[in-house]
Amino acid sequence: MQELRIRRPDDWHLHLRDGAALKAVLPFTAQRFARAIVMPNLTPPVTTTAAALAYRERILAALPAGAQFTPLMTLYLTDLTTPAEIDRALDSGAVYGAKLYPAGATTHSEAGVSDVRRLDAVLERMAERGLPLLVHGEVTAAEVDVFDREARFIDLVLAPLVERTPTLRVVFEHVSTRAAVAYVCAARAGVAATVTPQHMLLNRNAMFRGGLRPHLYCLPVLKTENDRVAIIEAVASGNPRFFLGTDSAPHARHTKENACGCAGIFSAHAGIELYAEAFEQAGMLARLEDFAASFGADFYRLPRNTATLRLQRRDWSPPAHYGFGEHTLVPWRAGESIAWSLAP
Numbered sequence: 001m002q003e004l005r006i007r008r009p010d011d012w013h014l015h016l017r018d019g020a021a022l023k024a025v026l027p028f029t030a031q032r033f034a035r036a037i038v039m040p041n042l043t044p045p046v047t048t049t050a051a052a053l054a055y056r057e058r059i060l061a062a063l064p065a066g067a068q069f070t071p072l073m074t075l076y077l078t079d080l081t082t083p084a085e086i087d088r089a090l091d092s093g094a095v096y097g098a099k100l101y102p103a104g105a106t107t108h109s110e111a112g113v114s115d116v117r118r119l120d121a122v123l124e125r126m127a128e129r130g131l132p133l134l135v136h137g138e139v140t141a142a143e144v145d146v147f148d149r150e151a152r153f154i155d156l157v158l159a160p161l162v163e164r165t166p167t168l169r170v171v172f173e174h175v176s177t178r179a180a181v182a183y184v185c186a187a188r189a190g191v192a193a194t195v196t197p198q199h200m201l202l203n204r205n206a207m208f209r210g211g212l213r214p215h216l217y218c219l220p221v222l223k224t225e226n227d228r229v230a231i232i233e234a235v236a237s238g239n240p241r242f243f244l245g246t247d248s249a250p251h252a253r254h255t256k257e258n259a260c261g262c263a264g265i266f267s268a269h270a271g272i273e274l275y276a277e278a279f280e281q282a283g284m285l286a287r288l289e290d291f292a293a294s295f296g297a298d299f300y301r302l303p304r305n306t307a308t309l310r311l312q313r314r315d316w317s318p319p320a321h322y323g324f325g326e327h328t329l330v331p332w333r334a335g336e337s338i339a340w341s342l343a344p
């Protein structure tokens with residue numbers, strides 16, 4: 001059986017939720033990843049350092065006994081965030097990024113930023129003190145086609161912001177288009193991107209295969225095959241600007257299988273295995289370790305992990321659902337198969 005031993009990976013974009021949901025999903029991530037950048041889009045969002053520290057304690061309390069996992073907290077930027085809050089975040093030593101959600105772009109983003117120019121002083125302070133800006137890169141205007149929202153965001157918001165604040169480090173989260181890949185490759189130093197397993201493995205046809213597939217609906221929405229290939233090529237090139245961020249985003253089954261279903265794919269149960277599959281398909285398994293365990297740590301200026309993780313090329317089938325507090329959660333590939341497993 002083929003086995004792969006890699007440096008233990010980190011997940012640079014993860015939704016853990018809170019309460020019983022947190023307790024249900026956290027073990028999957030902690031089993032695989034040494035650290036994760038934890039997204040702040042709770043209700044209410046994590047807009048202050050105090051809230052981030054309290055959330056961090058709840059995550060630590062929810063960890064299974066013996067788990068080796070460190071949550072890296074983030075702040076949720078709003079129109080009202082102040083430079084002083086950035087100082088508090090950095091002084092705490094527990095906050096590793098601040099997230100820009102354009103208001104209304106995705107799940108729990110109602111309190112997001114209405115006009116990034118309001119954040120100039122905040123971004124200036126982040127640049128000075130070295131706190132990365134994490135960006136959900138989609139415009140929200142209802143008249144913009146949903147498949148064009150990422151490309152439009154680059155021109156209207158991201159590129160000008162990156163040039164205005166020349167020393168700010170920026171992560172373009174979950175890139176989904178050829179345009180985003182091209183932008184990141186050509187941007188100034190200090191601009192990077194996370195890549196999800198769904199945007200490496202699927203194109204938008206997957207959402208409509210044999211009928212509407214709500215569990216494959218996420219934001220940014222899956223794009224064309226041409227876009228997917230661009231993402232694979234960027235990762236295959238070994239460009240350190242592209243690193244792992246699952247964007248695992250759990251939602252209770254009834255909120256996905258709904259007349260107005262939530263965006264988000266749950267992938268934490270196979271958070272490294274799905275990438276192994278994608279890398280194998282693209283003939284680039286040798287690139288997996290740097291993508292999963294080196295480039296992200298380097299970007300965030302954190303030490304690389306020293307522990308290792310072993311994967312085996314052995315098929316398994318995720319269950320129809322997992323428990324999710326009083327509800328259930330449908331994992332990606334439920335009842336289908338995944339080509340790689342964690343070694344026992």
Ligand code: NCD
Pocket residue numbers: 015041106107136217218219220247249250263264265
């Ligand atoms: C995320 C969620 O559910 O919190 N959903 C998603 O489709 N990715 C939010 C986000 O990252 O956009």
Ligand code: ZN
Pocket residue numbers: 013014015039247249
């Ligand atoms: Zn996300």
